[in-house]
Amino acid sequence: MTSRTTSRLTGRLTGRPTGTGLGAAARGVFLTLTAGFVLLPLAVVVLSSFSADEVADGGWPNGWSLRWFREALEYEPFRVGLAYSLQVAALATAISLAVGAAAAYAIARYRFPGAALLRAVFVMPLSLPRVVTGFCLFVLYASLFPTAYGTVGGIAFAHCLLLLPFVVSVLGAALAGLDPALEEAARDLGASPPRAFLRITLPQIRPALIAAAVFAFITSFDEVDTSVFLMPADQTTLPVAVFLRLEQQQDPTVTAMSSLLIAGSLLLAAAAALAARGVGAALVAREAGTGEPGEPKETRGERTA
Amino acid sequence: MSVPALHADGVSKWFDGRRVLDAVDIEVREGEFFSLLGPSGCGKTTALRIVAGLDAPDEGRVSINGTDVTRTPAHRRPTNLVFQQGALFPHLSVFDNVAFGLRTEKTAKREIAGRVEELLDVVGMAEFAGRAPGTLSGGQRQRVAMARALVRRPQVLLLDEPLSALDLGLQLRMRRELRALQRRTGTAFVCVTHNQAEAMEISDRIAVLNAGRVEQTGTARELYHTPASRFVAEFIGENNLFAGATADGLTLPADHDGLLAVRPESFRLAAADDAASVGTATVRSAGFLGPRLRVVLETATGREVLVDAEAGATTAAVGERVGLAVAAAQVAVVPETAVPEAAVPEAGLPEEGAVREAAS
């Protein structure tokens, strides 16, 4: 039953009209060009990291080698930066998800004076150039919180400011699509308010949570513009280390590091996609588990009994 | 008298500075099928939510079997609510939806399975245990919602327009099923509806709610024969209302000069010069309804009068002048309570469908 339902569903989702002739050809060309446009820079980076040349100039390599990968992994600022960035990204993701989920929930569910203002506040940093945010925070840290400068917490906090608008809007959109009566039904059935949220609301916004988490993590991990103001040059996050090294040398060590990051991002995205799919899979498994043996009837109509 | 299963005592509620419930008093007896009847927007859902603990009253108290629960949060009340749209959890199977309320109270696994299956069986949904709610029809979802609420064995089951989303044929069948379910469980049911025919068919007693006020509480018979207000007289079934004993060219057999009501079936058509008649009127239309003939007449003053006559025995030609007869016992005196008509929120008049259904 379930597989039939699923296939019917995917059939509908992918059941686009298949164009013919000129229109289809034009669309094919357009899509190919777009894909090329997006993928070409990635290809250049990946290609040059396998190059034996001394300088990454974007051209076809004159020979092949894995030495730049070894160089990248042995380069001390990269090693330190990688650990640093992972910590910052993990902390920033955790904080922005927790705070963002609470804020999105409050905005979606409660009518209170200033809800519109709160919404605006969360969107504001988006319209502020990141370098300006970075500079403001540098001034703030320098004058009020000198201990935050150059620490995982200090940088993660700065990243949270950048991530929150995104997290709040993604989770807000997911929550807006939910019927508030569901949580009330859970409470009516004996679940305390926190339990009702965890059991009923959370599972339904799980795909949005995962998407927000992945985006937050990657954004924080990649962030340079704001971060560069908040750390001393001798101990930096990975993207800042890449940036600083590029200022001195243009050998393919940085492209090798970038290739590793591309691979890492792809793995993360794939894992997230699987996790998001897991929601549906879990329900399918449970249906199969508790369902009656044999095919339940496919009647959508009312039983006559 | 024994302790009522549910007692709402002087419950008032304001929304945005507007009084939505006005000192509502309701007493539901043990094992009773009680309906809360009123036009849409009159505060029925709000009243149920207050009993369930999902909204807090601004004034008044709620007690269940003698225990004051006014300050008890929803998840600790011995009530369960069947939501208007069912509110089934879309990410859980039918089985897990029904089991939800047992898992919150840490029931043993084996007992959960037994009770869920028993309830699904009662509502005729046993073979759908593994289905996702999204794959069910409206009637099936409603049954699951009832099973989910009943599995906790509430002391009072609250139902918010449980049948209104169903098509008419199914509605009629589900009315009987609902009543049978109530008898079988012996639980006190409080059922909200805007459909007076439904309330009359299945309820032991009915409270008529208008603009947040209880206009009258009683059995269907009491509401029908002795309406306590103009609103009840007009909302329950159909009525011909007269401002006094001598009004609209008729002289009704009543020594009361206030509001009077005569049911269409209480009038009898007679010859124009019949001594027993209380006045004459001209036939404007006559519609055959099977057992009855619905005759619409107009008095000399232009007042419209509805009469249901026995179809076999009556001939009424359009344009004919006939006499109207009515026994004194059939003229109901309607107390004139000052009901602020303008305050009726969304619908000041009884629902169209409800009236038509009552007529058929």
Ligand SMILES: Nc1ncnc2c1ncn2[C@@H]1O[C@H](COP(=O)(O)OP(=O)(O)O)[C@@H](O)[C@H]1O
């Ligand atoms: N949460 C709320 N906020 C503001 N007004 C509300 C709210 N809930 C209900 N109302 C208003 O209260 C009145 C009664 O609503 P409701 O109890 O849903 O009526 P019914 O169920 O009889 O149709 C309506 O006018 C409705 O607009």
Ligand SMILES: [Mg+2]
């Ligand atoms: Mg309602």
